[in-house]
Amino acid sequence: MPDEPAPSPTGGPPDDPLFFCDPTTRRVFLTRAAGASAAVTLGHGLFSGPDAQAAVQAEAGGGEAGGEEEVTLLINGRQTKLRLDPRVTLLDAMREHLQLTGSKKGCDHGQCGACTVLVEGRRINSCLSLAVMHDGDKITTIEGLGTPAAMHPMQAAFVKHDGFQCGYCTPGQICSAVGMLAEIKAGIPSHVSADLLGEMSASEEEIRERMSGNLCRCAAYSNIIAAVREVSGDKTGGEA
Amino acid sequence: MKFDTPALDNPIDRTRVIGRPTDRIDGPAKVTGTAPYAYERNDVAPNAAYGWIVGTGISTGRIVRIHTKEAEAARGVLAVVTYENAGKLAKAKAHTARMLAGPDVQHYDQAVALVVAETFEQARAAAKLVRVEYAPNKGRFDLAAEKENAIKKDSQVGPADTATGDFPAAFARAAVTVDATYSTPDQSQSMMEPHATIAAWNGDELSLWTSNQMIAWAVRDTAETLLIAPEKIHVSSPYIGGGFGAKLWVRADAIMAALGARAAKRPVKVALSRPQIPNNTTHRPATIQRVRIGAGKDGRIDAIAHESWSGDLPDGDIETAAFQTRLLYGGANRMTAHRLATLHLGEGNAMRAPGEAVGHLALEVAMDELAEKLGIDPVQLRILNDIQHDPEKGPERPFSSRKLVECLTVGAERFGWAKRNPKPGQVRDGDWLVGMGVASAFRNSPTQDSAARVGVDAKGLITVETDMTDIGTGSYTIIAQTAAELMGVPIERITVKLGDSKAPVSSGSGGQWGANSSTSGVYAACMKLRGELAKKAGFNVNEAVFEDGQIRAGGRNISLGEAAGPDGLTVEDKIEFGDMQKKFAQASFGAHFVEVGVNAVTGETRVRRMSGVFAAGRILNPKAARSQVIGAMTMGVGAALMEELVVDKRFGYFVNHDLAEYHIPVHADIPNQEVHFLEELDDKSSPMKAKGVGELGICGAGAAVANAIYNATGVRLRDYPLTLDKVLEGLPSIV
Incomplete structure (x- = not known):
């Protein structure tokens, strides 16, 4: 464990690494998602037959009486109250309802990482999370990290090292990198960590492993590693 | 000028x-x-409605009936567009298949309807209420099975067949020969931003805020499809989340958004969902390639032949996999041939370095096989067969500039090629068998x-x-x-x-x-x-x-x-x-060097090092050019090790049609990559004295990986991707 509490990448990740596996998180998820889960599950069209058709019709009707739910989102320090169809993902709430289009939709299935944002300091795929599950949550998006005139160090490092080309995966890569460095500082191990309880380093191997949920088809991978390493300040574990 | x-x-x-x-x-x-990318242009169309495309559920046949009433009655729905109410449409000449099916269906997941609703969620849900009855036909989906029925067809960019000298005679008398057949699978461009468009009509004028590589083609093809004058169409595409050939032409998102906006009488935004992209849009077609090379004992090539078979929809085009073989190495007796089979698998079309990307996967492995038979170092074999003019046309058509030999020698030095053990399967690092491979890189520079x-x-x-x-x-x-x-x-x-x-x-x-x-x-x-x-x-x-x-x-x-x-x-x-392109052969060149480790127990391949040296005229911005090259090298690793659209040969579609199932390289797959550009100015190419560099890096990168796997294991694989199951079959059993 690090001696000091994990510093905030965005103004407020937890200093207790156990936060990341806090069972209450899951409980909160189950409770909040209950209202929307039926519609979401059926939305994938895995079922067939008359029951499924009825369910699809029910979903097209907008769920229970087509009702909307109220949710308060605290994004980039700004509080917004929204009435949303419970099927709206956190990603679409931001992109389509709040004009926060910095977070990208590459797959809408949690496969590419382009939609990565920080929720309570922790990186998540915002396309896999319903907006109504985040009532009161503190969310940081790429727009909250910095602006063209005042870039976050990670954003500036991506420009300097050309850690992108088309730019579409980039906000997700940057949010993911910021969250990932906080995880390393909090001592959370990865698949490639030699010692699960020891101090973690931001080595190239660790970064590659931990960033592998963020796809880049332009494949600026080498450059992203250089950018993240520079921001991490880690001098150990690099390749010769 | x-x-x-x-x-x-x-x-x-x-x-x-x-x-x-x-x-x-x-x-x-x-x-x-x-x-702002296309779908995000809230500034131009703040009141846009949402469209969701319904794709066909069969690969070939006819639509008997489309039931849209339930969808139309669903909450928030503004319009449902099908061929029955879309108005008269035509197929643009640049499209192989139409952007909207009906009454005939040309491929799986071809657009059959667009549901337009107030919200994204409503459109997506209502789309599931559109029911379509089909009368399916029996389609053809298996390239290997259709190979014998393939026909000769010239490409837009060159002839199907070429011949110089007398290849059969020269091959028959050659001291050392290679005759090998390779296969490459269908591949998906998989750019990160899905195809997306916001369409708005102002009277008879159409605006498309879209994601497109070729603006003038987009105007032309939209005009041809919608049967309106090109002067009435405005296309804007300032930021594009990757293309790799997938966005060379307008696709269903643009055409269906335009039709949806006309029907709903307001702007409509449409993005293809990720799982629709591989079957609805274009892909790089699979190939079967036969390469024959005949050389003297000194390593000089006297006979070289490259034949390629690929498939496409009726009226489609060939994958020009043999094109680099016309120009890359010398040899007085040569031939190339391309044959096209009819396959009902969506539109085969351009993906980064069409032709050459997969052509190198065959030719450059065949060169490795030849080097081994000759007992000549594969770098030296390539240097021996360098040629400074178009080998078909002779010295009267020299290359405008060609530094292949320098790329190979400088690259070998930088990589430490001299340390390679030419005998396969000799180098071990724990459980890992370690090997090195080389390949040339050639890409025409139009x-x-x-x-x-x-x-x-x-x-x-x-x-x-x-x-x-x-x-x-x-x-x-x-x-x-x-x-x-x-x-x-x-x-x-x-x-x-x-x-x-x-x-x-x-x-x-x-x-x-x-x-x-x-x-x-x-x-x-x-x-x-x-x-x-x-x-x-x-x-x-x-x-x-x-x-x-x-x-x-x-x-x-x-x-x-x-x-x-x-x-x-x-x-x-x-x-x-x-x-100038007629007078001088114009191409950019390079050399790839790769070190892999192949796990002796699992057969898993890991790329340990990648290094490339390239000559592409003036490098306009070395930082951006290097990024283009490392990206292309990575796509080459994908082609070698993992990328494959798996065909369901019963129903005729790509099964693994999303980013979870169609594997592209991730961070953990790619080591640090070294790129070195040679000084070169090409005064025949343009006043900038530059040449193309964006696709060069993929050409040969995968072949260098394949050759490194052979050097590591002694297992020669010719059917891509070179997955661990194929490697394991050749590895000695472990007791």
Whole structure:
């Protein structure tokens, strides 16, 4: 464990690494998602037959009486109250309802990482999370990290090292990198960590492993590693 | 400006701005999420409704009936568009299949309906209520099975068949021969941004805010499809989340958004969902390739033949997999042939380095096989067979520039090739068998006419407008560098506006012609502007020097802004390429070196090192060019090790049609990559003296991986991707 509490990448990740596996998180998820889960599950069209058709019709009707739910989102320090169809993902709430289009939709299935944002300091795929599950949550998006005139160090490092080309995966890569460095500082191990309880380093191997949920088809991978390493300040574990 | 004689010394040669590793000028917008991509243009259409495309559930056959009533009655639905109510449509000549099915179905997941609703969720849900009854036909989906029925068909970019000398006789008498057949699977471009469009009608005028590589083609093909005049269409595509060939033509998102907006009488936004992309849009077709090479004992090639079979929908095109074999190595007796089978698997079309990307996967492994049979180092074999002219046409058509030998020798030195053990399966590192591989890189360097408008205002600020696109290639930056160099101002004084059909028609982004062609168009416009400014200021243009924001001649100087006058000055010009491509073979070259580890227990391959040396004329921006190359090298690793659209041969579609199942390389798959560019200026290519670099890096990268796997294990694999199950079959069993 690090001696000091994990510093905030965005103004407020937890200093207790156990936060990341806090069972209450899951409980909160189950409770909040209950209202929307039926519609979401059926939305994938895995079922067939008359029951499924009825369910699809029910979903097209907008769920229970087509009702909307109220949710308060605290994004980039700004509080917004929204009435949303419970099927709206956190990603679409931001992109389509709040004009926060910095977070990208590459797959809408949690496969590419382009939609990565920080929720309570922790990186998540915002396309896999319903907006109504985040009532009161503190969310940081790429727009909250910095602006063209005042870039976050990670954003500036991506420009300097050309850690992108088309730019579409980039906000997700940057949010993911910021969250990932906080995880390393909090001592959370990865698949490639030699010692699960020891101090973690931001080595190239660790970064590659931990960033592998963020796809880049332009494949600026080498450059992203250089950018993240520079921001991490880690001098150990690099390749010769 | 005509370009029909070699370039002389010109102001680009000053290289104060061009040729420098400048950070991307669009970088701050992209890293802060403020660069707006197509689906995000809330500024132009804040009241857009949402469209969701319904794809066909069969691959070939007819639609018997479409039931849309339930969908139309669903909450929020504004319109359901099908072929029955879309109005008259045509197939654009550039499209192989139509963008909307009906009554016949041409491939799986072809658009059959668009549901337009107030919200995204409503459109998606209502789309599931559209029921379609089909009368399916029996389709053809298996390239290997259809190979014998394949026909000869010329490509738009060259003939199906070529022959020089007498290949059969020379091959029969050759001392050492290789005769091997390789296969490559269907592949998906898988750019990160799905195809997306916002469409809006203003009377009979249509605007498309879309994601497209070729603006003028988008206007043309939309006009042909919707049967409206091209003058009525405006296309805007300033930011593009990757293309790799998938966005060379307008696709169903654009056409269906236009139809949806017409039906709903308001702007409509449509993005293809990720799982629709591989079957609905285009893909790189699978190939079967046979390569035969005959050489003397000294390693000199006397006979070389490359044949390729691929499939496409009726009226489709061949995958030009044998094209590099016409030009890469010498040999007096040679032939190439391409055959096309009919397959009902969606539109086969361009993906990064069409033809050459998969052609190298065969040819460059065959060269490795030949080297081993000859007992000659594979780097030396390639050097031995270098040729400085078009081997079909003879010395009268030399290469404009060709540094393949230097790429190979410098690359071997930098990589430490001398340490390679030529005998396979000898080097171990724990459980890992370690091997090294090499391959040449060749990619034609075509050029396309390209126009630009350049203006300078009273403050000396310069604006460049062209319909050129930046698909991640760095167009914004290299165009700004070009204008800054020619006008003698810092890059901060240049504004670049791209991707709008109101701007002069450029080369667009494709075929690795974009950087060289579009900057040459900007060169032409800037030279014209220099002439007019000099004239206005009373200078002799041939003496005028443009630097530090000033025009200097004959001991006088004047600022650009003053010379332009209070209203500024704007000109337009175009680079028109003459017959230099006919007189000179024009291509860029490189050499890939790869070290892999293959796990002796599992057969898993890990790329440990990758290094490449490239010669591509003037490198306009080494930082952006390096990124293009490492990205292409990575795509080459994908082709070698993992990328494969798996065909369901019963129902005729790609099964693994999303990013969870179609595997592309991730961070953990790619080591640090080394790239080195050789100094080269090509005065036959353009006034910029540059050549294409965007697709060069994929050519040969996968073959170097395959050759390294062979060197590591002694297992020669010829059917891509080289997955661990195939490696394991050849590895000795472990007790």
